[in-house]
Amino acid sequence: MAILLEAQHCQMTFRGLQAVKDFTATIEQGRIYGLIGTNGAGKTTVINMLSGVLTPTGGKILLEGRDITGLRPDQVARLGIVRTYQNLRLFQKMTVLENVIIGAQMHEKSNVVAGILGTPAYRRSERHLKEKSMEMLGLMGIEDHAGVIAGSLPYGLQRRLEIARILAADPKLLLLDEPAAGMNPQESLELVDRIRHIRDKFDLTVLLIEHDMKVIMSLCQYIYAMATGEIIAQGVPEEIRADPKVIQAYLGRAV
Ligand SMILES: Nc1ncnc2c1ncn2[C@@H]1O[C@H](COP(=O)(O)OP(=O)(O)OP(=O)(O)O)[C@@H](O)[C@H]1O
Numbered sequence: 001m002a003i004l005l006e007a008q009h010c011q012m013t014f015r016g017l018q019a020v021k022d023f024t025a026t027i028e029q030g031r032i033y034g035l036i037g038t039n040g041a042g043k044t045t046v047i048n049m050l051s052g053v054l055t056p057t058g059g060k061i062l063l064e065g066r067d068i069t070g071l072r073p074d075q076v077a078r079l080g081i082v083r084t085y086q087n088l089r090l091f092q093k094m095t096v097l098e099n100v101i102i103g104a105q106m107h108e109k110s111n112v113v114a115g116i117l118g119t120p121a122y123r124r125s126e127r128h129l130k131e132k133s134m135e136m137l138g139l140m141g142i143e144d145h146a147g148v149i150a151g152s153l154p155y156g157l158q159r160r161l162e163i164a165r166i167l168a169a170d171p172k173l174l175l176l177d178e179p180a181a182g183m184n185p186q187e188s189l190e191l192v193d194r195i196r197h198i199r200d201k202f203d204l205t206v207l208l209i210e211h212d213m214k215v216i217m218s219l220c221q222y223i224y225a226m227a228t229g230e231i232i233a234q235g236v237p238e239e240i241r242a243d244p245k246v247i248q249a250y251l252g253r254a255v
C-alpha cells in the first residue's frame with residue numbers, strides 16, 4: 001500500500017519540557033489509525049505537529065514523500081491534512097451550514113471582485129459550495145440542523161459538525177482529536193460507522209486520538225500507543241490489547 005505520511009523522529013520541547021521525545025510513524029493511504037495514551041502522553045502535541053500548528057523542535061514530516069515540516073496550518077490543510085480540535089473550535093454564532101461552507105471555501109478559488117459583482121460563475125460556485133456542504137452534513141447525519149446556530153447544537157452533534165466541516169476541504173488525511181469525547185456509547189458506535197463510511201466513500205486516511213477503547217478497537221486497523229512523549233507500543237488492535245506496556249500504562253482501566 002502507498003505511504004501517505006511519514007513522521008520521522010518528531011520531537012516537541014516546550015521550554016525544557018519534552019512533550020514529545022520521538023514520534024516515528026508510517027501512515028498508509030486508506031487506513032484508519034489510532035493514537036492512544038494516558039493524559040499528557042503527547043497525543044495532541046503530535047496532531048499539532050502533523051497539522052502545522054506546532055513546528056517540531058526535531059525530526060521531519062513527509063507527505064507523499066514531500067517534506068512539509070514547518071509549513072503553516074493553512075498550507076498543510078491545502079495539501080490535504082485537516083484536523084479537529086479536542087476543545088471544539090466552531091463558529092458558535094454562525095449556522096451549522098455556514099460553518100461547513102467556510103471549510104469548503106478553502107478549496108474554491110473564490111474571487112472577491114466576482115463576488116461583489118455577483119457574476120454567474122461566482123453564483124455557480126456559491127451554489128456548488130452549498131450543495132457540497134449539505135452533502136457533508138448529510139454524511140454526518142446533521143443535515144436537518146443546517147439552519148440552526150452551531151452553538152445551540154448538543155455537544156455530540158457539534159463534534160459531528162467539526163468533522164463535516166473538515167470533510168468539505170477535500171482532505172486526504174483526517175486527524176481527529178477525541179472525536180467521541182462527551183458522547184454516550186450509542187452515539188460513539190454511530191460515529192464509528194460514520195467514520196468508516198466516509199473513509200470508504202472518499203478513500204480517506206484517518207488518524208484519531210481517543211480514550212474510548214471500544215471506539216479505538218473497533219475502528220482502527222493499526223494503533224500507536226504513547227506514554228510520556230514516546231511510542232511504547234504499536235500494532236494491530238489484538239497486539240495492543242495484549243501488550244504488557246500498554247496494560248501497565250492503563251493499569252486499572254479496561255483495554
Ligand atoms: N503549548 C504548550 N506549552 C507548554 N506545554 C505544553 C503545551 N502543549 C502541551 N504541553 C504539555 O505537553 C504534554 C503533552 O500534552 P498533550 O496535550 O500533547 O497531551 P495529550 O496526550 O493530548 O493529553 P490528553 O489526553 O490529556 O489530551 C503535557 O505535559 C502538556 O502539559
Ligand SMILES: [Mg+2]
Nearest residue numbers: 043044045086
Ligand atoms: Mg490531548
